[in-house]
Amino acid sequence: MVTVVRETDPDSLQHDRYACFVKRIKEGRGVLLARLITVGHVPLEISKICHYFINHGGEISGTVEDSKPRRLPIPSGGLEVKLSLTFKSRGDLIDKLKLLLREAYTWDYTGEQTQGERDDDEDDLNEENDF
Numbered sequence: 001m002v003t004v005v006r007e008t009d010p011d012s013l014q015h016d017r018y019a020c021f022v023k024r025i026k027e028g029r030g031v032l033l034a035r036l037i038t039v040g041h042v043p044l045e046i047s048k049i050c051h052y053f054i055n056h057g058g059e060i061s062g063t064v065e066d067s068k069p070r071r072l073p074i075p076s077g078g079l080e081v082k083l084s085l086t087f088k089s090r091g092d093l094i095d096k097l098k099l100l101l102r103e104a105y106t107w108d109y110t111g112e113q114t115q116g117e118r119d120d121d122e123d124d125l126n127e128e129n130d131f
Contacts, residue, residue, distance in 0.1 A: 001025055004060035016044050018051035049100050058089035
């Protein structure tokens with residue numbers, strides 16, 4: 001299980017002012033039963049959207065879909081690990097996220113709901129979507 005958190009390190013923020021990092025829960029013993037450790041960063045291409053989502057009260061969590069890392073095709077190098085992320089928040093923030101993703105990317109997103117169809121008559125305070 002991983003979670004996405006806004007970056008606070010000034011050095012990282014100089015490179016990407018919207019930087020977000022990925023943390024993994026590490027099991028511990030004794031008093032430290034569990035702690036979060038940083039395992040990487042969200043790609044620059046989507047960090048602004050993730051930063052906006054978290055900054056407005058959203059939560060991003062997920063699982064590792066393919067643990068075999070692959071080399072990034074950028075000059076600075078690095079490794080990429082495929083994640084399946086879940087964005088959880090109020091319905092209006094989820095709608096804004098969908099709009100931002102549609103504007104930023106050209107893939108065909110179906111808008112499929114993961115937990116039943118949304119009823120516009122209900123006051124949906126929390127909605128969860130997998131992207």
